[in-house]
Amino acid sequence: MRNPGGAARAAALVLAGSGEPDVLVRVHGEPLLTHAVRGLLDVGCMNRLVVAVPSRILGSCEAIVRELPGTGKRCRVIPGGADRAESLRLAYEAVRDEHYDAYLVHDAARPFVPPATVAAVAEAVFQGAGAVAPVLPVTDTVKLVDPAGVIVTTKDRAQLRTIQSPLGCTEGVLRDACARGVDLLSEPPGTVRTVAGHPNAIRLATPFDLAVAEALLLEERA
Template sequence: MKVAAVLIADPDGPDPCALVRGAPLLRHAVDGLLESGCADRLTVAVPKPVLGDCEVIVRAAPGAGSRCRVLVCGPDRAGSVRAAVEAAGDSDVVLVHDVARPFVPPATVRAVAEAVFAGAEAIIPVLPVTDTVKLVSGDVIAGTSDRDHLRVVQTPVGYRPEVLRELCARGADPLSDLPGSVRTVAGHPTALRLTTAFDVAVAEALLEEQG
């Protein structure tokens, strides 16, 4: 199984150089992908203003070596992923990951890659929805969604290369505009997206609890 991983740091997302638990977000995300043991190539797309800092961060990651490359984000996420996939070369599986989810366990990364290699066109990790979800019209509750059929999605999203290329050619966002053929594997509580200080506090608490 030959796996290419693409890690995206959006210009409007969290700063990939921001420190959490003593290390940059980017470093945590890179470590998780490399520690999965299945990423043969890792291409990181980052905003131009932090390119130099991100190159230093990636080079310092154990096992990075010649497997990792850092480039500037494209005009949109589809463009960033397309450029990163081209830079990574041929593969059986492509993992598209968000640097804003730096604490995805390596086991989850492996599960996504293995499911694609086993025949799925696209795979995304998910968690069950535990809150009650209401439908509203204006400020009036119009109904209740059946949470048995709802899931919280995470990353990395795994793709067969030809499926991902077709999505990017259409200008679709590979992290949100998912193909109809996408299937799921179990996600993990620590893989939440860190967009606020509260998110960071929750992630740190979960990681501390796990030891």
């Protein structure tokens, strides 16, 4: 819920893994981390950003964030953990003494989530949702196969969604996940409301994904 008599406050916890993609890889002349952090800064309610990155690139990521206008004391880059769940816990510990109405857990591998999508996630938490995530309908036909790889049945795609990030939640949900060592992006809590996702919020995990993202940016800026 919104703070009585005041504007709602949100914190973003941005997680960058040690595998693919490398957040230092450039798309349209800028590192993926630049795109990811800028997209969050463009959301008016984002008061705090904590970026957890692999220790080996900590200095480079700190320099990237410092170059972005509007970061100042709002954004902090910290060394991440051995896996995403540990990085989430470390990011939460960096802000646990502060209070925010919504916490947004974001995968740095999704650097092109539109600010409007991020804002919709935050707003749903401000309005009382315990957890919320952007999703897209599944358009492909999905088959269930047995251990031998033989098709068993067809899943009804009308009820299927692909989940994106950021995942928004209350502090209680975040604190519980960290206490249990759960990666919220892979294992969202039991009740998760949804908002409309966006095609640009794809996860960039392969060279093909990077090429698609490059083409999308060129088309949008043409």
